[in-house]
Amino acid sequence: MDVVEGEIVTQPAVPRSRENTRARLLAAASEVFAELGLEGASVEAICERAGFTRGAFYSNFASKEELLLGLMQQVADQKLERVTERVRELGEDASVHRTVAELVTSILDVGTDGPTGVVLMSEIRTNAMRDKRLAEAYLAWEAAMAERVADIVADVAGAYRLRLRIPAIEFARLVLDIWDATCAFAVISGLAPLAIKSLLTQRTATLAAAVTDSE
Amino acid sequence: MDVVEGEIVTQPAVPRSRENTRARLLAAASEVFAELGLEGASVEAICERAGFTRGAFYSNFASKEELLLGLMQQVADQKLERVTERVRELGEDASVHRTVAELVTSILDVGTDGPTGVVLMSEIRTNAMRDKRLAEAYLAWEAAMAERVADIVADVAGAYRLRLRIPAIEFARLVLDIWDATCAFAVISGLAPLAIKSLLTQRTATLAAAVTDSE
DNA sequence: CGGGTTCGATACGGAAGTGTATCCGATACA
DNA sequence: TGTATCGGATACACTTCCGTATCGAACCCG
Numbered sequence: 259m260d261v262v263e264g265e266i267v268t269q270p271a272v273p274r275s276r277e278n279t280r281a282r283l284l285a286a287a288s289e290v291f292a293e294l295g296l297e298g299a300s301v302e303a304i305c306e307r308a309g310f311t312r313g314a315f316y317s318n319f320a321s322k323e324e325l326l327l328g329l330m331q332q333v334a335d336q337k338l339e340r341v342t343e344r345v346r347e348l349g350e351d352a353s354v355h356r357t358v359a360e361l362v363t364s365i366l367d368v369g370t371d372g373p374t375g376v377v378l379m380s381e382i383r384t385n386a387m388r389d390k391r392l393a394e395a396y397l398a399w400e401a402a403m404a405e406r407v408a409d410i411v412a413d414v415a416g417a418y419r420l421r422l423r424i425p426a427i428e429f430a431r432l433v434l435d436i437w438d439a440t441c442a443f444a445v446i447s448g449l450a451p452l453a454i455k456s457l458l459t460q461r462t463a464t465l466a467a468a469v470t471d472s473e
Numbered sequence: 474m475d476v477v478e479g480e481i482v483t484q485p486a487v488p489r490s491r492e493n494t495r496a497r498l499l500a501a502a503s504e505v506f507a508e509l510g511l512e513g514a515s516v517e518a519i520c521e522r523a524g525f526t527r528g529a530f531y532s533n534f535a536s537k538e539e540l541l542l543g544l545m546q547q548v549a550d551q552k553l554e555r556v557t558e559r560v561r562e563l564g565e566d567a568s569v570h571r572t573v574a575e576l577v578t579s580i581l582d583v584g585t586d587g588p589t590g591v592v593l594m595s596e597i598r599t600n601a602m603r604d605k606r607l608a609e610a611y612l613a614w615e616a617a618m619a620e621r622v623a624d625i626v627a628d629v630a631g632a633y634r635l636r637l638r639i640p641a642i643e644f645a646r647l648v649l650d651i652w653d654a655t656c657a658f659a660v661i662s663g664l665a666p667l668a669i670k671s672l673l674t675q676r677t678a679t680l681a682a683a684v685t686d687s688e
Numbered sequence: 689c690g691g692g693t694t695c696g697a698t699a700c701g702g703a704a705g706t707g708t709a710t711c712c713g714a715t716a717c718a
Numbered sequence: 719t720g721t722a723t724c725g726g727a728t729a730c731a732c733t734t735c736c737g738t739a740t741c742g743a744a745c746c747c748g
Contacts, residue, residue, distance in 0.1 A: 293603070295599070296510065297512040300706090301707095312707085313727050377602045380598065384592070384595040423683050432679070446611060461647075490695095525696070528695085528698075
């Protein structure tokens with residue numbers, strides 16, 4: 259029997275734990291939000307997707323707004339973490355990437371989660387224009403992302419003796435905005451994942467080429 | 474009495490005409506959509522804002538989707554027209570503007586309608602990711618805008634002997650995307666109109682500086 | 689004037705969503 | 719093994735919204 263494990267209790271297959279329920283609700287919400295829009299998604303629809311009733315929902319979140327805020331935090335944290343990790347890897351082994359564009363692409367595409375993720379972020383961005391708390395979280399995340407990208411770009415530009423024609427942080431912001439806009443364009447156009455990737459690479463390269471000189 | 478006017482019938486203060494009703498509904502919708510989101514805005518709320526009941530709405534539009542499509546078309550047409558007009562003016566008298574950034578700024582800011590307009594466009598862009606017809610209209614508008622901007626930029630760059638490091642159309646797309654992202658950022662940050670304008674000018678200048686060389 | 693038409697208001701039935709109060713089963717723990 | 723607690727389900731009362739069917743007033747034209 260694979261049971262006793264010191265003080266750590268063994269988890270049942272479907273541990274009816276607060277954490278697990280919250281996680282399932284958050285996951286369901288991110289899908290339904292993307293499909294129906296933040297306002298269009300009813301609490302009911304989210305619960306159904308997660309396999310719960312509204313009783314479970316209100317036992318875990320005070321309102322849809324609270325859930326959204328939690329979701330924003332979760333998504334931001336996880337994107338940021340993945341990008342940070344990737345930046346760390348690249349910092350150790352900078353020789354792999356030949357161009358700034360390639361570098362940026364390999365950093366950012368770990369933080370892009372397919373059409374659903376793009377729609378969700380777009381939805382959140384739009385809603386941040388109305389909701390103060392959401393705005394705060396969104397701006398903090400955006401700034402942190404720019405910082406990470408700027409750091410590694412500055413590093414690598416130095417290593418390869420490229421001169422940036424604008425400050426690294428400005429470049430990072432431009433890249434992030436272009437990345438975002440390009441993802442949005444791709445989804446609206448209904449491009450295939452492969453086409454999206456190549457478009458992203460191309461536009462990033464265009465931008466990178468425009469802002470860098472070899473010394 | 475200020476009444477008879479030949480064959481042209483004098484308009485009452487509130488001419489109960491189909492066109493006028495549609496226009497008022499569209500105007501109300503653009504406000505309510507921006508405030509509450511496309512899905513969050515009920516037909517009821519739109520009618521109330523316009524000073525009608527739902528009877529009037531369903532007599533003019535088949536559904537909220539139809540109204541949205543009409544609104545998208547109207548907004549796109551009018552933005553495009555204003556920008557085109559501005560481009561025409563600038564083409565005649567190119568000497569006024571000294572920098573590409575200044576030029577672009579003076580073109581695009583005629584098409585930016587304050588926070589409400591920014592939110593509305595963001596809302597539409599997000600929704601275009603789900604709605605095929607909306608996507609079509611949105612993409613057509615975006616492409617037309619890029620074309621206009623590219624034309625005038627190429628013109629002026631030629632006149633001032635500036636070399637573009639990337640094709641004019643690519644530059645135009647970058648500028649439009651950055652403009653959009655910056656407007657969004659400004660609204661989310663709650664910047665004052667003046668601050669928004671200066672931020673737009675600055676970022677456009679940054680981008681323009683990065684992509685142009687004097688010959 | 690007068691009859692027809694147009695257009696928005698009113699009225700109605702029904703569907704969907706909300707938040708709460710209560711219940712019940714599973715788990716934890718003595 | 720018994721009991722307290724926790725977490726999700728169920729039930730309920732209420733509001734909002736929808737779309738249509740019908741009504742009535744203003745306008746147009748003869």
